[in-house]
Amino acid sequence: MNLGATAPSRATLATPVFDPAVLRRxxxxxxxxxxxxxxxxxxxxxxxxxxxxxxxxxxxxYRRDNANVHRGIHELSRRAxxxxxxxxxxxxxxxxxxxxxxxxxxRGTTESINLMxxxxxxxxxxxxDEILLTEMEHHSNVVPWQLVAQRxxxxxxxxxxxxxxxxxxxxxxxxxxxxxxxxxxxxxxxVLGTVNPVADIVRTVREHSDAxxxxxxxxxxxxxxxxxxSLGCDAYAFSGHKMCxxxxxxxxxxxxxxxxxxxxxxxxxxxxxxxxxEGSTWADLPHKFEAxxxxxxxxxxxxxxxxxLERVGMAAIARHEHELLTYALDHLAEVPGFRGLGPDxxxxxxxxxxxxxxxxxxxxxxxxxxxxxxxxxxxxxxxxLVMRHLGxxxxxxxxxxxxxxxxxxxxxxxxxxVVKGIFG
Amino acid sequence: MENPPLKSLYQQLILEHYRKPKNKxxxxxxxxxxxxxxxxxxxxxxxxxxxxxxEIRTARFAGQGxxxxxxxxSMMTALLEGRKLxxxxxxxxxxxxxxxxxxxxGGDRTLGDLxxxxxxxxFPVRIKCALLGFDALLEALKQSGHxxxxxxxxxxxxxxx
Numbered sequence: 001m002n003l004g005a006t007a008p009s010r011a012t013l014a015t016p017v018f019d020p021a022v023l024r025r026x027x028x029x030x031x032x033x034x035x036x037x038x039x040x041x042x043x044x045x046x047x048x049x050x051x052x053x054x055x056x057x058x059x060x061x062y063r064r065d066n067a068n069v070h071r072g073i074h075e076l077s078r079r080a081x082x083x084x085x086x087x088x089x090x091x092x093x094x095x096x097x098x099x100x101x102x103x104x105x106x107r108g109t110t111e112s113i114n115l116m117x118x119x120x121x122x123x124x125x126x127x128x129d130e131i132l133l134t135e136m137e138h139h140s141n142v143v144p145w146q147l148v149a150q151r152x153x154x155x156x157x158x159x160x161x162x163x164x165x166x167x168x169x170x171x172x173x174x175x176x177x178x179x180x181x182x183x184x185x186x187x188x189x190x191v192l193g194t195v196n197p198v199a200d201i202v203r204t205v206r207e208h209s210d211a212x213x214x215x216x217x218x219x220x221x222x223x224x225x226x227x228x229x230s231l232g233c234d235a236y237a238f239s240g241h242k243m244c245x246x247x248x249x250x251x252x253x254x255x256x257x258x259x260x261x262x263x264x265x266x267x268x269x270x271x272x273x274x275x276x277x278e279g280s281t282w283a284d285l286p287h288k289f290e291a292x293x294x295x296x297x298x299x300x301x302x303x304x305x306x307x308x309l310e311r312v313g314m315a316a317i318a319r320h321e322h323e324l325l326t327y328a329l330d331h332l333a334e335v336p337g338f339r340g341l342g343p344d345x346x347x348x349x350x351x352x353x354x355x356x357x358x359x360x361x362x363x364x365x366x367x368x369x370x371x372x373x374x375x376x377x378x379x380x381x382x383x384x385l386v387m388r389h390l391g392x393x394x395x396x397x398x399x400x401x402x403x404x405x406x407x408x409x410x411x412x413x414x415x416x417x418v419v420k421g422i423f424g
Numbered sequence: 425m426e427n428p429p430l431k432s433l434y435q436q437l438i439l440e441h442y443r444k445p446k447n448k449x450x451x452x453x454x455x456x457x458x459x460x461x462x463x464x465x466x467x468x469x470x471x472x473x474x475x476x477x478x479e480i481r482t483a484r485f486a487g488q489g490x491x492x493x494x495x496x497x498s499m500m501t502a503l504l505e506g507r508k509l510x511x512x513x514x515x516x517x518x519x520x521x522x523x524x525x526x527x528x529x530g531g532d533r534t535l536g537d538l539x540x541x542x543x544x545x546x547f548p549v550r551i552k553c554a555l556l557g558f559d560a561l562l563e564a565l566k567q568s569g570h571x572x573x574x575x576x577x578x579x580x581x582x583x584x585x
Contacts, residue, residue, distance in 0.1 A: 359443075363465050363490035364434075367550060371430045379465050393466040393488055422434045423491075 018316040024403035026051040026308075037373030040408045045190050045219060045352055045399035046377055047241045050305070054244055057304035061297050069296055070270060070287070084296050087303035088286065094306045095217075095236065096227035097253050101285040104259070105299050108250035109218040110140040112237030113184070115252050115289060116214055117144035119265040121182070127153030130179045132211070134159040134167055135389055136189045139382045141216045145184065154181070161389055165192035165342045172201065176208035183213045187220035191381045191397065192342035193325075193352030195224070202232040212258070218242055222401070223321060223350050225314040228253050240298060245305035249298030252289070259285050266291040317402040321351035324400050328353060328409045335416045341390060351400035354381070357416060360423035362396040368422065369396075372415040432543030433550075434491070441495035441537065446502045451484035456568050460560040462552060467493045471560035473504070475568050480504045480512055485560075490553050492544055497557030499537040504561070509570040516558045523551045 024030050027049045032039050041049060061083065067076035069084045085100070092103040106112045121144075125131070131145050131154055149156055157175055160168045167185075176183075183205050188195050202213050213233040220226055222243035228236045235254035241247040264271055264282055268291035273281040282288045309317070326346050332338050337358030343349050357365055362378035369376050377397045380387045387393060398412060451472040461468045467489030474482040483501035487494060500519075504512055511534075519538055522529035523545050529535065530542040544554045 361490035363467070363550075363553065364492070367433070367547060368430060384466075387466075393468070422430075423439070 018313065018320060018402075020320060020403050020405045023312060024405070026053070027403055028052055028055070030403060034373040034375070035371050040374040040404075040411045042398040042400065042404065042408060042412060043375045043377050044222075044401040044404075045242070045381075045397065047247070048222060048244050048401050049403070050244055050246070050301075051308050053308050054246070054301050054304045058246060058297050058301045061300045066297075068293055080296055083300050083303075084294065087299040090303040091251060091299075091306055092253070094310065095221060095238075095251075095253060096229050098229060099256060102253055102256050102259065104252040104254070104286050104289045105294055106237075106250045106252050107248055107295070108239040108241070109216060109237045110239075110250075112250055112252035113141055113214070113216065114144045115265045116184075116235055116237075116254075117148045119262045119289070120212075120258070121145070121148040121154075122151060123263050125149070125152035125154040125181060128179060129154040129181045130157050130177075131155070132157045132159060132175055132180055132183045134185045135161045135385050136165065136167070136192065136194065136383065137184075137186055137385065138190055138216065138218070139384070140218075141184055141186060142385065145182075159185070161194075161386070164344060165189065165194050165386075166348065167194075167196055167201075169197075169201070169204070172204050173208050176205060176211065178209070180205075180209040180211040183209075183211050184216070185214075186216040186218075187226070188217075188223065188350045188352075189342075189383075189386070190219050190352070191354050191383045191386045191395070193219075193349040193354075193399075194343055195220070195348055195350055198231045198233065206232075219350065219352070222309075224318040234258055240302040240305065243302075243305055244308055245302035246295075246298045249295045249302050251302075256285065259289070262289075264291070265289055268292045270294070312402060318350075320402050321400050322346060324404060324406065324409065325349060325351050325353070327406050328398070328400075328412075331409060331413045332416070335413060336420060338416070341395060351404075352397065353399070354395040354397045356392060356395060357419060358423055360419050362394045364423065365396045365416070365419050368419050369412065369415045372411070372418065374412055374415055376412070429543065429546045433547060435540040435543065437537055437540040438491060438495040441498040442491035445485075445494060445498035447484050447498065448486065449484050450486070451482055454482075454484070456564045458560045458564045458567065460556055460563070462489070462493070462556055465490070465553075467553060467556055469493065469497050469557050469560050471497070471501075471557065471564055473564050473568070475509070478509050478570075480507050480509065485557070489556070490550075492541070492550050492553040493556045496538070496541055496554045497560070499541070500557045500561065503536045503538065509565055509568070512561060513565060513570065516561055519558060520555065523554055 029049050065079040067080040069081040088103045089100040092100045097103055187198055205211055205213050214235040215233045217236050217238040221238040237252050240249040271283050271288050271291040273283050339356045341354045366378035379394050454472040455475045457472045459470045469487035472484045473480055483504040485497050485501055518529050518532055525545050530539055541554050544550050
């Protein structure tokens, strides 16, 4: 049975029926054995696999078009520049950006957030200003703000989570005020899978403060339809490699007026207009924030990934992951000692399952699953604040993507019985 | 369990030490205490030793983590009591050799229960777990003024901040 296989409607006849068993054939890496078992890849929140079309885009760029961008007059440079700027427009459209100039290519979500911290934060924040974060943030949306707070005298404040892993939104208005300069939070928790109601949160922030809202979308853009303008936030960060794209490429989207008001992040070639001994002037957006030769191939690969995701359909991806999540939670509940973390309501989650299993340590669970050819993540998932809230030093995490099937879930359930066989 | 390497990894003796660790208690009259963590997985060991002269009188630990790290430190502390510092150092060296694939160490009686951990050497990403307690031991010996014996080349020391 293929979950998520839906009858084609007349409107979508051009789109193939969503079938994960067929889609996974587009991913060469999935067709292999690990420890003599067919690979089951359930570590998609860490990074996703790449379809052949992305690999081809990378290779054909290097084989035919490779040159530096925005510099050469020659043909290859022209082609590379067109492909790079087309990628910017393509990726921008995918998340609803009004203007490609609002799309800054970075190394990934971490660099996108650091760009905000070091350019906007260092410039604007002063002693007494407040930055509001949440307890469910990945370290990449905690540490940059700690560093900038230390330098500026700004204070960090925290929106907490409840025992199900939902934000304590009732407390939000009280945490906001004249001093709040920034609210930075994740769209989807990488540990609990909680999908935060970003549009509602933005509305509350607007009612109670003049703060900017920055969203960490690393776990959202790959898994559900995202439109940055309808969310209403000021800036949004995400990574290419978690959405079928290459590593080393990511995006910071921000409103044009905000980006215009910010000083450069890094200095170098590409980002200047005129350089003189006394000082320099900056290039227009988006180049002001892209010092040095950018990750041209990465951007082109990300663009190919976006093409692929749109062919599959983001709504279909989200639907399939929900169905898989429901199926998995039902079957995992039958494993003695299984304790799933995160919201009870499946509608409030993405395809992430963090769990504990009796007194078996996540590291041991992960080793046993690996010996059965199943890749999951064990550890604190770069979210030690969440771990502390849960009172667990580590969890095991299985995270799905659209190429995962109920067979993958069944294999994991069987392997967890092996864990029980060893650890009792 | 059909998988042979897995069977060799999770020996009964290891699971017994994991479930009922030896020497997991506080040592009020300790002379040295070392905390070691593996930032990758969050495993943590606090080793407490009472050293008199050149001898370890008592060894205790606290910690949390996977079966390999916790069984390893439990087995280690059981071996350390009444040992000369040089002997303790020797056990650490021999154990490290075993982790790096020296099969002869697996038959070395001086390693006691630790020999049950030989299967870990087939799981490269878990070797660090088995060595965490020994990282703490070597640091404790160093802090107690003991100069370690020269190690074989190829023994890479895993250090954790």
